[in-house]
Amino acid sequence: MIIFRLIGESFRFAFDALRQNKLRTMLSLLAITIGIFTIITVFSAVDTFRGKLQASVDKLGSNTIFVQKWPWSFSDNYPWWKYMNRPQPSLRDFQSLKERMENAKGITFEISTSNRTIKYRSNSVEGVTISAASQDFDKTWNFELQDGRYFTETESNNGAPVLIMGADIAEGLFGSEDPKGKQVQILGRRLTVIGVFKKEGEDIFGTTLDKNVNIPVNFAKGVLDIQSERYDPQITVRGNDNVSLDEIESELQGLMRSIRRIRPGQEDDFALNKTSIISNKLDSMFTMVNWAGWIIGGFSILVGGFSIANIMFVSVKERTNIIGIQKSLGAKNYFILLQFIFESISLCILGGLLGLVLVYLMALAIGAATDFHIILGLNNIALGIGISIIIGTISGFWPAYSASKLDPVEAIRS
DSSP: OHHHHHHHHHHHHHHHHHHHTHHHHHHHHHHHHHHHHHHHHHHHHHHHHHHHHHHHHHHHOTTEEEEESSOOOOSSOOOGGGTTTSOOOOHHHHHHHHHHOSSEEEEEEEEEEEEEEEEETTEEEEEEEEEEEOTTHHHHSOOOEEEEOOOOHHHHHHTOSEEEEOHHHHHHHHTTSOOTTOEEEETTEEEEEEEEEOOOOOOTTSOOSTTEEEEEHHHHTTTSOTTSGGGOOEEEEEEOTTSOHHHHHHHHHHHHHHHTTOOTTSOOSSEEEEHHHHHHHHHHHHHHHHHHHHHHHHHHHHHHHHHHHHHHHHHHHHTHHHHHHHHHTTOOHHHHHHHHHHHHHHHHHHHHHHHHHHHHHHHHHHHHHSSOOOOOOHHHHHHHHHHHHHHHHHHHHHHHHHHHTOOHHHHHHO
């Protein structure tokens, strides 16, 4: 009970100091507020980016590997000359993998072509991306249909003139009409709509199915040269859920080397790309951003700590006679010490809360002005308050210690 009473009294002294010396206290708290605001803003933005990145990775599949000609790289010195003569992933590669791969949940051969136009009667939608894929597309990619159905195996094998379209395309062509069963014109052919992808918006990689049209790859063979590099052919492999990505990658690499007849010691003539490459690169970037937030905010907090210590020394000076009276009435040294430390912590928490409020208001403003919504999580709120408590303890210790060591007679006479 004494501790709670001491804490309550310390908060009262802190608010009295704020009320009696508003300008002095607010200027001292400003550095703490700016420091907490900077650090928590950076951390909240990074956490939000991480969340969006994870959602994008989940959509692509964390257990998915893409067999492609070009390896993904984020370095400045990309040795393109080593890869330019590599063969593209082919239907033969795909068929061989499908027959021999044991740990695959789904394998698809895919191509894509962008900036196409799709028409229905007098309506048209431009800038459409057409993706052609084999039957397992629903196993290698995560998506939902808001209307209709997916391709049957017969439709995929026979190359039926059917398609699934994105929500934005369906809205642009049909408005409020039901698109199922309607015939649209694309690639100079007439195809029947059998389904509509659920509207999802763009992810952090800029990928979305909202303006995509998906057709069977066996139909695309009769319209496009699907082996051409201009259509970015790739083989997508999603492993079984109970098998590690490293094991899937090892099996896939061995099979591709066997299919391509690559001798031992020879370099692979294909790339196995996975989403962890992007995740790892972004993680290193986020780590640098976090350090920048700590450094920039740390200087403000350091200045704020000195300001709080200065306020506490002034507070000790102003209340010296009160300290003498308290000690003469039996107050122990630790009581005086804790009283001023709690007062310092109270001031820092007040500054930290102001910083958190500013972060929250900034997040609301950014969310209202753009589609990017920064999330102020409980972990960052706890971090902001924790930093405030640590700075308050450090800043207030020496003034509190000097107050606890005052001679009661000398203090009363002052």
